[in-house]
Amino acid sequence: MTTPSFPNPFQSLWLGHWCGLSGLAELPGQLMVGEAYGRLAGLPATLAARLVANAGLVRQFVADWRPALAAAAEAEASVRTAILSQASLARAQSLSENLRLVTMAWTEGAMSVFWSQPGLLGTPALLRLHEALVTLAGAYLRAADASLAGFCRDLTEHVEHHGLHHHEELLTLWAQAARKAHGEALRSGLAEAYAAFGNAFNPLIARSAMPEVTP
Amino acid sequence: MKPDLAALDAGLARYLDEIGLAAGQLAMAPPAQATGAARRLVHADHHARLWAYEAPEAKTAIVIVYAFVNRPHMLDLDERRSLIRRLLEQQISVYLIEWQEPDQTYAGLELASCVLEVLPALLQRATGDFGAKALPVLGVCQGGSLSLMLAARRPASLSALVLLVTPVDFQSGEDDLRRFTIGLDTEALRTNWRSLPPAILDHLFLCLKPFELRAQKYLHAHRLAERPQGLAEFLRMESWIFGGPRQSTALVADFVRQCYQNNALLRGTLRLHDRDIRLSAITAPVLNVYASADHLVPPAASRALAGKTAGDYQELAFVGGHIGIFVSERAQSLIASGIADWLFRRENITTKA
Numbered sequence: 001m002t003t004p005s006f007p008n009p010f011q012s013l014w015l016g017h018w019c020g021l022s023g024l025a026e027l028p029g030q031l032m033v034g035e036a037y038g039r040l041a042g043l044p045a046t047l048a049a050r051l052v053a054n055a056g057l058v059r060q061f062v063a064d065w066r067p068a069l070a071a072a073a074e075a076e077a078s079v080r081t082a083i084l085s086q087a088s089l090a091r092a093q094s095l096s097e098n099l100r101l102v103t104m105a106w107t108e109g110a111m112s113v114f115w116s117q118p119g120l121l122g123t124p125a126l127l128r129l130h131e132a133l134v135t136l137a138g139a140y141l142r143a144a145d146a147s148l149a150g151f152c153r154d155l156t157e158h159v160e161h162h163g164l165h166h167h168e169e170l171l172t173l174w175a176q177a178a179r180k181a182h183g184e185a186l187r188s189g190l191a192e193a194y195a196a197f198g199n200a201f202n203p204l205i206a207r208s209a210m211p212e213v214t215p
Numbered sequence: 216m217k218p219d220l221a222a223l224d225a226g227l228a229r230y231l232d233e234i235g236l237a238a239g240q241l242a243m244a245p246p247a248q249a250t251g252a253a254r255r256l257v258h259a260d261h262h263a264r265l266w267a268y269e270a271p272e273a274k275t276a277i278v279i280v281y282a283f284v285n286r287p288h289m290l291d292l293d294e295r296r297s298l299i300r301r302l303l304e305q306q307i308s309v310y311l312i313e314w315q316e317p318d319q320t321y322a323g324l325e326l327a328s329c330v331l332e333v334l335p336a337l338l339q340r341a342t343g344d345f346g347a348k349a350l351p352v353l354g355v356c357q358g359g360s361l362s363l364m365l366a367a368r369r370p371a372s373l374s375a376l377v378l379l380v381t382p383v384d385f386q387s388g389e390d391d392l393r394r395f396t397i398g399l400d401t402e403a404l405r406t407n408w409r410s411l412p413p414a415i416l417d418h419l420f421l422c423l424k425p426f427e428l429r430a431q432k433y434l435h436a437h438r439l440a441e442r443p444q445g446l447a448e449f450l451r452m453e454s455w456i457f458g459g460p461r462q463s464t465a466l467v468a469d470f471v472r473q474c475y476q477n478n479a480l481l482r483g484t485l486r487l488h489d490r491d492i493r494l495s496a497i498t499a500p501v502l503n504v505y506a507s508a509d510h511l512v513p514p515a516a517s518r519a520l521a522g523k524t525a526g527d528y529q530e531l532a533f534v535g536g537h538i539g540i541f542v543s544e545r546a547q548s549l550i551a552s553g554i555a556d557w558l559f560r561r562e563n564i565t566t567k568a
Contacts, residue, residue, distance in 0.1 A: 178426035
């Protein structure tokens, strides 16, 4: 793979973190994508990185659920029993885990707006924004955990009625759970977290020297 | 029924291959450019450009007041996704106001000068160019709020007002943008930051729907590998989303304080340069088009306009979201024709000079 070069070290840190989370190294097409990272300055390369990172999440998600699905395929017991078994529920944590990864990737992305601003790193203003983002991510995670039972129920019903032949069926159910997670989050602290996030910009705004936005 | 694990494994392997291919093609794709319709520059200054899109046998023209928060080429991304082209097909010429972004020499507009000075002058140029005394105005999102302020201050300057996904009540229950902005120190923003970088707004918007906009949206991107046209369209749309303009913090601060924090437009307490801006002063007929699944401007935020203006008022609901109302396939057949039907049912829409 071509050694990537990045416009600044913070961008490198961000992308490296993101790609590490997504298990990029094992994905097909890594050579082309690796070259894409080397030309990171443009949006197409950034979007390519997003696609690959997302594919990593998908692959991990399906892999996490495969044992439960195998149990459902082979068990003499019902699909419902297999999916709702203790082992399956343990595996169901992968939903939460995947949402955590997405959330963290997003959080890191949001922070990257400010990382490259001169004189900001390590300042109380930036730390406060980071705290607000972590709080925001926490609100999403609580909701993601709360939606696990619904995901198991939806998956069970889908398999019972339609079987499961393609990973996209699993992903559709996952997407539904993600949407539900957002709705849950709004009712369980996200609204407050949004406000706190907005307020966390005030110390940054109070610093008259930033952000540097001239072309 | 039981899961088919062999099919699952094969499908996933294919998916990963295709994503690798799509990502590679994407990385090597040329920069996206809107393939817009032919247009003529009517006027340009440091505040704005005024573009004319001329319908061959125009029955009337409409002046689009766009928002400051993103770029107007979303209204004309390509042949298939273009509100502007669909309006032209309805024999409606289009004048588009494209705001200029602040730079080292230009600080950008304040809300009062935008509404009281620049917008009226641009509207006058458009009507003069078309040979009319007054034309309908089409306000888009924040541009709709600005259009309402203009219509309230100068009722006779427009013959009708069409609003697309326009916030009027900025404190409706489901308005997440209000939550972000309610405690913002607008005075410090105006004083300390010359302009607002687009990346900040990008992330605010992503954070309103992080799972859908960060993950779910890209789940089917592997299909792009098979369709070069789809890849180009995807890139064009993403370039618009992540290619917003810098904004004048003076205008952002004014807009946040007056609209999101004080809800002054709806409450009738908005004052610009010591002049009252009252929705009840609007005499032009209004068509208020809102999107039922809009997470940026919830339907309640738009529909709060009902009963607040002095003239005829109608609503048109679109089943979809804030961006889908412009670029979705369904929107192409519904929005422009809905606007045209409403306009052509009225008399004196184009008042000749």
